[in-house]
Amino acid sequence: MFNVVSRRTLLRGAAGAILPLPRLEASTPKGDERRPLRFVALFKPNGVHSPYWNIEDGREKEFRLSAGMAPLEKLKSHLLFVDNLGTAGFTSHMASAQRFLSGRFSPSGRGGASLDQLIADKVSPGTRIRSLELTTEGLFAQLPECSYVSYTAQGRPIPRERDPNLLFDRLFRDPLVAPSARRDAVSLLDRVGESTKRLLRTVGKEDQQTLDQYLTVVRQAEVKIENLSRTAASPHDPGQELAGRAATTFNERTDLMIDLIALALWTDSTRCVTYMLGNDNSRLVFDFLGVKQNHHLLSHYSRTSTPADIGNLHKICDWHTEKFARLVTRLKSYTEGPRSLLDDTVVLYGAGMGASDSHTAHRIPTVLAGGTRVLRTGRYVRPAKNTEPTHLHRTLLDFFGAAPPPQHHIAACEPMSGLDGSAYQPYREPAFQSRLEVSGPNVIVQGRLRYDPDRPSEFLIDVTGEQRPVRIAVATKSNRELNFFASTPIRLSGTGERKGGDLVLTALKSVVPLEGQTAASGP
Template sequence: MKRNWSINRRTFLRGAFGAAVPLPFLNLMEASADSGVTNLAGDNAPPLRFMSLFKPNGVHPPSWNINGGTENDFRMSPLMAPFSQHKDDLVILDNMGDFGFSSHMNSTRRFLSGHHQNTSGASMDQLIADQIGGDTPHRSLELTTEGLFTGQIDCSYISYGPDGERLPRESDPQLIFDRLFRHPLSVPSKRRDMSSLLDRVNDDVKLLQRKAGKEDRDTLEEYLTVVRETEQRIGQINKNAKPSPINFEDIVRPPLATNLDEQVNTMIDLIALALWTDSTRCATYMLGNSNSRIIFDFLGVKEQHHYLSHFFRNFSRENIDGLLKISLWHMEKFDYLLTKLKSYKDQEGSLLDHTVVLFGSGMGHSDNHTAQRIPTILAGQGGGMLKTGRYLRYSKNQELGDLHLTLMQGFGIPIDSYANSGTPLQGLDGSPFDEYRERSFESWIKLSSGRIIVQGRLVMSENLDEAKTFYMEVDGKDPVRVDVSFRDFHDFNLPYHVGTPIVLTGNREEKNGQLLMTKVSDLKSVFGKSNPGRQRG
């Protein structure tokens, strides 16, 4: 793809800010972009980009889910508050998921590979990179924050190569910066520096050679061979190099991050910059491994993320608070990414307008690992691929593979099936979709000695002090409180049925006039499957 906006950027980088543009201020470019530069869009549309941000360990559903509302009229949930300013740039998907439970490994694989059993094919980001990478210097970036979880290795990867192999990830922002913008032989000034350095060490070697015996001389000769080869490489590159549209030397190397927050912010800065400079068009970034053990001490949380994510088992008010602090931090990073992408001007719109961002997790309920209502949000117009500002709640579980298939088709990949999916996901571009509609059902309570049977809608308590409590809503009556053990919670997979009508049978108690179910003995779904399947893998 030939681009003729390159001069603008160079003029811009040098003209407006002098010699050096420190990274944190690059977003200022947007502010004055219009002042000095005439847009040259013309026939050449800016390239499309794809970026995916992975949030580990699912969510606390009562804080995340949007209950109620319609496609164009909805209120974002408490956990979504940090990025609510971007509402118009989002397509919030609901009822995305698979069947039953999901292990951490499966949920990580599923996130970009359509289905957890798609272990021998490339993840969608890699297929997109093949499609849109073009002649960018870096085909794609695979980034993360955390080391390898070798006990369950797949928890550490969302991007997979053509044979389903794990792609190495990088976590160090400075290393990524250097790779993108300071590669010794790709930057002219770096090549000049290296040439001078080669001259200088040559002098030094001559001095040593005068004193050297045969054995040293052989070693020095090996050394000089490498020096000469490097000289030749530089000469070759100088001969072939095309003038670079952007002078990377003007971009200041980010300082060393001192905590995770800075590390992630710097990495997001780099992702935006890499996309904007067209160094790459595809990036994936994991905010942590799928079962991340990170301790967020800078948020004042001393427990491991994964421990807290099992909020039902490890219930205490402080643990819930800790978990929500961590989840809110993830949401702030999503907000930071979108803000950053918007701050770069890309021809007539912002960088975000020409990007598709896929944000989400691999599982829904973080304690029960329910693979239903998996948090999934698309952002950016993707050059018209998405119609944003909407909330799409599907009537039935939609496999992530359907979403992936649709996005890949949007990027121009000629496929009609992917992983387990053969049907595109409807509605992303504003087309009609099978929207969730309440089917009417009766609700009732039957009591017998010691037992209670309720038909009604199962909901989770929205009171954070009652994270272990569910309610059965019954028309015209007080809801029946369901206080269950972890065993029942897990065996009947209550989170899977949340929001739907079920018939629940169990032991009956009464407390302060409130009907209470303590032990669940049977669960039947009114419209769907009663037993949503077991955890796989």
């Protein structure tokens, strides 16, 4: 028979050391199966290269991940892939950032609380930290709205933390102790050593194993903090992270932030976290990936890109998705009795726009993870109709038992069906046949529109019986409209000519999607 340890126990030591504890069997009264549900949102900036990301012709339980989802293959059974999120039309970077957790763009002071803050209102009682708002980069001063996804009930953006040192302090160090004393002190675990030894003597074998894993992870984080401090960029040169040697620490800092997020959740220090992997309109340069151009430039691939540039954009998108995979893997590895921390955490990974080049507001990349009490993972859910993000947000609020204020715009939204395994109307691509009609310069071509991998500003349509696909090389304005319909069946009419054995459509007269969608005018 072991002593019961309070769930709120903090091991304290010299120089302000604080060590919150993960859930232990000794801290759980017999028969008490209650476990808090947590929420994490990871924001991916600047949308995606749609053909690289979108799942095509998938079914709910029979689908193949796209090339852009390759980092998630081993975690597939723990994930729920959501498609057809968004609506016809286009978006701006400011609207994209706000859409992620607020569902729409509203001038500062008018939009009300974002999804994460509505959830925090419900789940934060009993935690030390109401919510964490984190980021990888500083404020985008030209358009500050691009830098925020979390908003207060008054519609004001919530400041974000980008320094893992300060996050570590917030989790494990007493703010009332002078920073110089904390800095000069020995290891955190050494400072709480006596308290730890006493605790280990009072708990059972299973809890001892949990504590051993936890203390190892904390020490690893502390070592990374120490190493990072030695190579940190000068505070007087905020742009230093974008080049050379300091760029290497950017990747390390991001990994460390993700590890600290997992620790914050495991110790129940907080139950609500948002982490921006970049500002929308992000100009970060990923030197450590061998990429020399900034992210935003590469994201507009039809105007400036070469095949090599498309490859570099894919590297950046893969990096974002790998960070999501890292978090899911961490949460999956931490146990709370018979369950993993991931089982009791809903993780939302996504963006606020679809195709980055034309800023489409359609097929916004969205993946959910964990939360096995409320989600049915291992599936691909693509509703028959476009679904605004606010309906997803309403569903997530319902999962947490959080009711939006009556005046909040989300209060009027119906929940999105299917996420919990409930019935929904799935998308089915209409049957179609490819065909080609040529009369002088006039051309009508029908088939699946796809990108030309060798000419990023052009498209191709394969036609049965034709040896070579029809090329579509049109002006930028028309190209932006075609981006909306990439990878879908479509009928195009216009004028063209033969070039080197290829039939090339050079001007459009009409664009008729075969699946009933229409694109609005661009921004």
